[in-house]
Amino acid sequence: MSTRFLTHFGAFTLASFAVLFGLRAGFSAAVIHPLAPYVLGVLLALTLLTYWFTARATRRSPDNFLAAYFGGVGLRLVLGIGMVLAYFYRGGINDDHGLLTFLGAFFTGYFLCAGFEIWAIFSNLRPFSAKQLPKSE
Numbered sequence: 001m002s003t004r005f006l007t008h009f010g011a012f013t014l015a016s017f018a019v020l021f022g023l024r025a026g027f028s029a030a031v032i033h034p035l036a037p038y039v040l041g042v043l044l045a046l047t048l049l050t051y052w053f054t055a056r057a058t059r060r061s062p063d064n065f066l067a068a069y070f071g072g073v074g075l076r077l078v079l080g081i082g083m084v085l086a087y088f089y090r091g092g093i094n095d096d097h098g099l100l101t102f103l104g105a106f107f108t109g110y111f112l113c114a115g116f117e118i119w120a121i122f123s124n125l126r127p128f129s130a131k132q133l134p135k136s137e
Contacts, residue, residue: 047076
């Protein structure tokens with residue numbers, strides 16, 4: 001794995017947990033669900049797994065990048081939906097306020113991790129854009 005990605009991922013993880021625990025200390029369960037740190041941890045682990053999956057498939061053949069990326073996104077989506085369904089199955093659907101805070105924590109974490117992954121991919125595209133074809137007249 002790329003040390004640059006892991007450095008940025010570590011900083012993103014620390015910042016995410018710092019904001020989460022800061023909000024939790026300030027607002028308690030009124031805003032932050034008690035399972036929010038676990039949800040964020042699972043989503044961050046899925047982001048790392050998706051990056052590993054994409055990097056491994058791309059290392060074998062650079063032409064497989066899109067298939068590997070979308071396969072990783074699909075894996076994260078299916079496992080994320082499974083996490084929400086497990087919460088519903090365990091009785092979370094009966095808790096009105098807890099359901100909203102759980103879904104808020106899930107979707108916030110999911111889109112933050114997806115945004116980080118997109119940023120990481122776009123920041124790595126710069127070296128490829130330097131390899132431009134010569135201009136034809």
